[in-house]
Amino acid sequence: MKDDNIDLDELSLIWKSETPPVPKKFTSPVQLARLKMYALTAIETMIAITGSGVAIYLLADGLFLLGLATLTFCLASLGISFWSRSGASRISTGSVKAELQTSIKQTQSQYRWAWGGIWICSFALLFLAVVAYLFSTNQETQAAELARSFQYFSVTLVFVALNLAVTSVILEKSRKKLFRLKLLYENMIN
Amino acid sequence: MRDYISANHNFLRHVLNREDEFQKILTDHGGMIWRIVRNYERDQQVCLELNQDIYFAIWKAIPKFKGNSKLKTFLARIAHNKCISHVAREAMKPNHEELDFSHPSDDDTPYENIESSNRHDLLMEAVRRLPLGLQQVISLSLEGFTPKEISSVLGENPNIISIRLTRAKKFLRDDLEELKNER
Incomplete structure (x- = not known):
């Protein structure tokens, strides 16, 4: 090792002295x-x-x-x-910087998608609630129609609740991933 | 140059058809891939899994290789990209974990091997202490990549790579000294 710098050739030999493990089956x-x-x-x-x-x-x-x-x-x-x-x-075969930028964009899309899902569910629920309300306030509505509209509303409510639960998990994961990717990108370019 | 590209294409045509040729890639470049993985991840078991993921990614990506760069550069890109994805997914913080200084095996090992292993551990730890941007540059440099090739892997300007390499060498020297004194 030199005083003002390091001998990369010597370090390179040490670096390469580590041998990889024997490849196994892809699992x-x-x-x-x-x-x-x-x-x-x-x-x-x-x-x-x-x-x-x-x-x-x-x-x-x-x-x-x-x-x-x-x-x-x-x-x-x-x-x-x-x-x-x-x-x-x-499979990412481009340069690390470009691929990282792509990953950030993809995660941002996923994040937007999760919010899109929440909005769609909310609107679907609101729409059915309005339909059910209109049926219930309409004097001409028959009992069978009213029951059916409430059935639709109940089924959709369960579906939307499940969807919201899953979407909120995706939303949180995307948010964290986005933060980490941006942090990595900052660390990489600075 | 044309011969070089043609040779690579012929080689890869074989790779697509014969698994033993893929095995040749692993034999020739497996060491580099493994060291890239070790640079990003400390846990040996996770390293093995990540290494497998990279092999799988390479297996899938090989048909995309057009011979525009060296095969080694192409493989390094895939390995780095996979590792970056892994770090982003797992939120690993390699710089904040304790280094395991224990001997890797209980077998009787000659002193030279212990010495060599210690020197390697020391170097690996010093590299891991560097900021990510410098870590990538120095690890590729230690693999024998030129600044131009490193810029191709990382997607940065070669001048920036040269500046980073100078900084990385300085920090690496300081870290190595510090680690030696700690021991």
Whole structure:
């Protein structure tokens, strides 16, 4: 080692003296996470398709507004679900700085998606509440129609509550991840 | 240059079809990948998992390699990107954990090996003490990358890399001295 500087060649030899472990079979948690993501996407797709089926049934049954709202909600959820996951299985082969910037953008998108989900759920709930209220205040509404509108409202309430619980977790995770990524980026460029 | 690219393409065509060729990549560059992982993560078990993730990512990314840069540079990018993702996900704080100075094995080991291992641990710890930007630059430099190649991996201007490298060397020297005195 020199007085005013260090001998990188000598340090390089020491650095490279560490040998890697023998590669094993690919059994990574990342692969499991990816499979979980595919499974969740499949479940969400199935739910959205079922919901769309229900919406078509409602439309055929003459409940135009309710059917249209359900269909819009299901298709929007499906679209957002795919959009939020686009690029998640991509392998980063670009420079570290560029990839980090991309990760930040992706996480920001995820964060916005989570908020979008909360807003969509809230609007869906509000819409059904208004429908149920209008039915209940309308003197001409039959008992069967009123009961059905409350049924829809109850089912949607459960769905929205579950969705909000999941979305809030995603929101918190995204917020933390975004903070860490920005911190890493700051550390990297400074 | 054309020959070099052509040779790489031919090589990678084999890689796509034959697993033993992929194994060759791991044999040739596995050491570098492992040291990049160790630079970002202390926990040995997590390092093994992260190393596997990187191998898997490389396996998937190899078809994307067009020969615009050296294979080594391409692999270093993937490894660094994976490690950065890992750090962001796990919120690891490598600079705040205690270093395990215990001997890695109970087997009888010649003194030279112990000495070599200690020197390596010392260097690894000194590198880990550096800020992330300097850590990346010095670890790649120790792997034999030129400032231009480092700039290609990290995506920074080569001049900035040279400045960082000078700073990193200074800090590394100070940290090494400090660690030696601590021991």
